[in-house]
Amino acid sequence: MATDTNQIIKGAETKMSSAIAYLDDELARIRAGKANPKILDNIRVSYYGQMTPLTSVASVNTPDAKTLLITPWEKPLIKEIEKAILHSDVGITPENNGEVIRLGIPPLTEERRRDLAKQAKQEAENAKISIRNTRREVIDVLKKSVKDGVPEDVAKDAEEKVQKIHDKFIKQIDELYAAKEKEIMTV
Numbered sequence: 001m002a003t004d005t006n007q008i009i010k011g012a013e014t015k016m017s018s019a020i021a022y023l024d025d026e027l028a029r030i031r032a033g034k035a036n037p038k039i040l041d042n043i044r045v046s047y048y049g050q051m052t053p054l055t056s057v058a059s060v061n062t063p064d065a066k067t068l069l070i071t072p073w074e075k076p077l078i079k080e081i082e083k084a085i086l087h088s089d090v091g092i093t094p095e096n097n098g099e100v101i102r103l104g105i106p107p108l109t110e111e112r113r114r115d116l117a118k119q120a121k122q123e124a125e126n127a128k129i130s131i132r133n134t135r136r137e138v139i140d141v142l143k144k145s146v147k148d149g150v151p152e153d154v155a156k157d158a159e160e161k162v163q164k165i166h167d168k169f170i171k172q173i174d175e176l177y178a179a180k181e182k183e184i185m186t187v
Contacts, residue, residue: 005145046080068105138162
């Protein structure tokens with residue numbers, strides 16, 4: 001019976017750590033005034049009639065802290081990539097010289113920084129909700145397992161372990177958010 005509770009706890013930990021990984025990924029997409037290729041992750045380009053991720057049809061480099069350089073693998077794609085960037089929510093006008101596309105990352109205004117910090121806070125809150133939901137689901141499963149013959153003290157110990165794991169991940173979310181907020185607000 002104890003192995004069942006251990007498996008339940010492991011499952012909860014796996015679910016919670018995937019929420020952290022998702023948060024980390026989402027925070028990386030929020031631009032903070034520095035050139036980060038991840039801000040282009042959601043951009044899709046029409047490639048032979050298929051909507052294809054930008055990173056599958058071009059290389060993206062950061063020659064310096066304020067510039068993204070996009071080099072398409074096929075020259076005719078340059079117009080499609082430019083159009084996709086203009087229609088995206090990146091908010092940066094691309095410069096095309098016929099060979100490559102440059103994206104100059106403009107400095108963020110104070111208002112834009114606050115908006116981005118709010119967005120980061122919302123992503124962190126979503127991750128916390130996900131972790132709390134996982135904890136609640138697992139505790140419900142543990143309470144049901146008592147009815148199915150798991151000793152009450154074993155279930156209580158498992159609940160405490162789940163709570164400790166929950167607390168660890170919530171703390172990690174707070175740290176990730178604090179670091180991102182500092183990055184966004186640093187001029």
